[in-house]
Amino acid sequence: MEISPERLRGWLDGFYGRHDGATEDGLTLTGTSDGDTATLHPPPGLGAPADLDALLAAIARPPRIGLVLARKGALAVGVVEGTDVSTSKVERFYVQGRTAAGGWSQQRYARRRDNQADHAAQKAADVVARVLLPHVPELRALVCGGDRAMVDAVLADRRLAPLVELRHPHLLDTPEPRLEVLRDAAVAARKVRIHLVP
Structure with a gap:
């Protein structure tokens, strides 16, 4: 609980x-x-x-923490003081959904979807770097939420190594990242x- x-x-x-x-x-x-x-x-x-x-x-x-919420099509990132999000950025990315096509078409769509997901992870890493890296000296932890595979892909960027060192192992269960979801996550991250x- x-x-x-x-x-x-x-x-x-x-x-x-x-x-x-x-x-x-x-x-x-x-x-x-x-x-x-x-x-x-x-x-x-x-x-x-x-x-x-x-x-x-x-x-x-309560300490100052960073939040990264990521799914394939969206990212929300912010700096949290208490339960207040003091700095934030929400971004959406286009990643094609699954298709019912079979054979070569299905493989072609799967490759395209994977490429779009990789591109989204890179753009998300750019946003995280821009928003959170300047605050690393004052952050006590990084809390992540959403899709673990997407979060891992974003944090694999070498620039974000200082944030990875602060990453808390518990992953918040969050829906599609939006500003309101980020605010809810700020409250959830403080729970015991x-x-x-x-």
């Missing part, structure tokens, strides 16, 4: 209440009554808080992920 930082303290109180208390080991809680566990994963850019108190203190001061094991 995912929970916003503002609701985390209440959720923790609820966990303690539902389990007649709990023991803490780093960012893992174990219920006293039944052994249920909850492991908390900090939002991107917070490093590795040693315990729950450190996590609660860290999420109160909780892995519950009954």
Whole structure:
């Protein structure tokens, strides 16, 4: 499950209440009554808080992060401060859809589609470089979303190596990138992920 930082303290109180208390080991809680566990994963850019108190203190001061949302036909990129997108760019690219044609025609369309996807990834890398590279010194993490293959293709550009070093492993599940989707992703990127094991 995912929970916003503002609701985390209440959720923790609820966990303690539902389990007649709990023991803490780093960012893992174990219920006293039944052994249920909850492991908390900090939002991107917070490093590795040693315990729950450190996590609660860290999420109160959200870091500046970069966002890259990519699918074959679109890209949204931005710099996020808290939940506000301070700098952004949204771009669309033409990538032909699949065709019902068979035989040589299908192969020709597939090659054309692959070429268009490669060209889109290159243009997307240009946009990411222009928007995010000037902010690398102040970014604490890069959060990506959308289609993993397209994100990987964009970040394969050598110029973006400084951003790749900041990339968070969790991929946001986002629809076609647009400005509103980018704003929603800025909120989602701050959420604390909780892995519950009954």
